[in-house]
Amino acid sequence: MKYDPQLQVDPQAWMALDESERLDSVAEYHRLRKVRLPNIDIHATFHAIVENQVALGDGFPAKSVLSRLMAEGLDRHEAVHAIASVLSGRIFDALQGKDPSSDLNAEYLQQLDRLTAESWRKGAL
DSSP states (O other): OOTTTSSSOOHHHHHHHHHHHHHHHHHHHHTTOOOOOHHHHHHHHHHHHHHHHHTTTTGGGGGHHHHHHHHTTTTHHHHHHHHHHHHHHHHHHHTTTTTTSOOOHHHHHHHHHHOOOHHHHHHHH
């Protein structure tokens, strides 16, 4: 499967791939476009996680958040990055030993709900 973050991924085809195939297809997209990244494996992993969440459909908010961010003016690739930025923040908190009584998943979902194209652009600058 050729991955292009600007195009909607067929959820069934995406989920039928082995995880390593998903990661390889994302990395290949960036390599072919000569996108310079500090760590292509980590970058590809975050893309794949977001695409996995989008592939879950309406059962998980990532699909609707992606659509909302695109309606607010982000292209699809930027919207994937915006969602990934929220995800990476939650992972960072977990690795830093954030208050163990907090529910990182609930916080992730709340932050996705609050995420806007404008807030991501301000944070991304």
